[in-house]
Amino acid sequence: MLLLYTIGIKIYNLIIWFFSFFNTKAALFISGRKQIFKQIAEKINPNDRNIWFHFASLGEFEQGRPVLEKIKELHPEKKIIITFFSPSGYEIRKNYALADGIFYLPLDGRTNAKRFIELINPEMAIFTKYEFWYYYFKALKTNNIPLYIISGIFRKEQVFFRFYGGFYRKILKNVTHFFVQNDESSSLLRSIGLNNVTLSGDTRFDRVYENAIQPKNLPLIESFCEDAKVMVCGSTWPDDEKLLSVLPDKYPNWKFIIAPHEIDERHLQSIENQFSVSSLRYSVLSHTSVNPHDGDSDKKVQILIIDNIGILSALYQYGQIAYIGGGFGAGIHNTLEAAAFGLPVIFGPKFNKFQEAKGLIKINAAKSVSSVNELIEAFEDFKSNDKASAAAKKYVFDKKGATESILKKINF
Template sequence: MLWLYNIAIQLYGLIIRIFSIFNTKASLFVKGRHHIFEQITKKVNPEKPHIWFHFASLGEFEQGRPVLELLKELYPKKRIIITFFSPSGYEIRKNYALADGIFYLPLDTQANAQKLIKAFNPELAIFTKYEYWYHYFKELHDKKIPLLIISGIFRPNQIFFKGHGAFHRKILSYVSHFFVQNKESITLLKSINIQNATLSGDTRFDRVAKNAANPKKLNAIEQFCNDAPVFVAGSTWPSDENLIASIAKTHTDWKFIIAPHEIGINHIKEIEKLFPQGIKYSTYATADQINNSAQVLIIDNIGMLSSLYAYGKVAYIGGGFGVGIHNTLEAAAFGLPVIFGPKYDKFQEAKDLIQIGAAKSISNQVELEKALSALTETSEYGLIASNYVNSKTGSTEQIVKYLSKYL
């Protein structure tokens, strides 16, 4: 099975290189790994030990960030290395101040794993939520370097729990300890004889609660809202935006803030066509005179979304008509009830929010209209959402307390 895995990794690399010719994200993926070990050698002293954090993308970074920052606070002299798999994480956080080096993760080959771990000299490796790489995990295990998964979550349909998943179960066996989000994950791991797991919850709760307790003031956003009820749509895709455009026409007394997941020029132009009554944030924020007559504000930059929810009355979270919804907790932490599409089954918090009445899943325009009406008839649902988030904090301290035995 290992030979098949190795072929798949090489094939993936080849496909990405082909796509890089005409796809910006794939191009960043390839260029970012060009001469990667030369980049590492210039910045990292292999004679010094490091704590290695790996994140698949930006969402996992925000998930693991509370642990990283608390570790740095308690152990300020420790050197921290960060790797990302995806450009959407690396390109946004490549200048993150608390890290001594930030790099793309080379593809998972035996040679790369040996070379990287020798260069990083990690005393501890921490992976957030998922990404299980055979060669990196085995090399850490062989070198007796503790490897921890934090905010992990497992589902019955994953290959680890299938009859043909022996190779992937082997990858899990190299993990020193799992910190998982729910009891189901504990049960599933035990079913394949993995006992080294602790129920800790999700570190994102700590992150979003801290963010909501210290909101950033955005003058341009405040002026745009102008005391109107505000519908904040975060991490949207075209299928989400089409639905939102329909209700913007019927809710003319509302203001709409659209923060798309992708902010490429072509996508922004498509959103502008959907919302002819809208204006781009870059235009609005730099205007000599503020025009509050616009109903829709299109956010054409990255990094504002987690602060935008402070100005909303209800939130719509995108991705539910694609591979899965994005982060609902940022909105819930600010006391906003949330709406999202039908694909949310991989996200425990989404299921929890629906169960307690603070969220609704929709599949079409009619359901969106009903959800918006139901969730905004009283402020109770927003309070339920924020109380839910606050009740789930504490995971970060639990994990860092455990990690201290290695430090």
């Protein structure tokens, strides 16, 4: 099985290399790892008190960020080393101020893992939510370096809990301690003999709560919204946008902010073409001295399209309802950022892997929709529903505290 795992990693690398000739993300995945060990050796002192944080992508970074920042606050002498697997995480956070080194994670392999661990010599490693790499985990164990999984979540259909998952269960045995989000995850791990588990909750609640009580001020967004009620549509994909296109005509007194998951020009143009009412791009708003509400024609602008990355979490402070994209594809994106501001949430049908989405539905602070009629029905229910708003905010407030639980267990 180990041989198949190793071959699979090499095949994956070849596939990414092939796509790198015509796909930007794949190209960044390959180019970012060129001379990676030289980069690490030049920047990292293995004799420092290094702590290694690994994140699959941007979402996991935001999830693990409260733990990272609290460690840095309590122990500023420690050096923080961050690795990302995905370009969408690395490219956005490569200049993160609290890190002493930010790199792409070299692909898993015996030589790569050994060399990487020797170069950074961490006193501990912290992985957020998932990504289980055989050689990296084994190298950490061999060198007696504690490995923690935080905000972990496990499901019974995962390979670890199948009769044929012995190899993958061996990977988990290298973990020093699991901090998991729910009872199901704890029970599943214990069912395969892993009792080093703490039900700590999800650190995302700490992150989104902090963001909601100290949001970044966005004057241009505030100017666009004025006194209108606003629906913020975050991380949308084409199927989401097609569904949403009916709302501006039906609700002319509302404004809509659309922050798509992908911001390439082709996608932005498709959004503009999808809606029959006037729209404005955030970059245009940012580079003009003209107030979008001056003049009769400008008053008709109902839609603001966010064509940059990094401000979505702050946008929700200006909304009354949120729509979260991804529910017609691989799965919905972050619902908690919106809920923390007291926004009831609407999303597509693929949400079953997301505990917080199910939790918000249970307390009537979220609805899943699959059609235009269901979207309108959900919108009607939420557009003046103070109870849903209060429930969303309370849901986040009641579940914060995972960061403190984790740090106490690992003696920080």
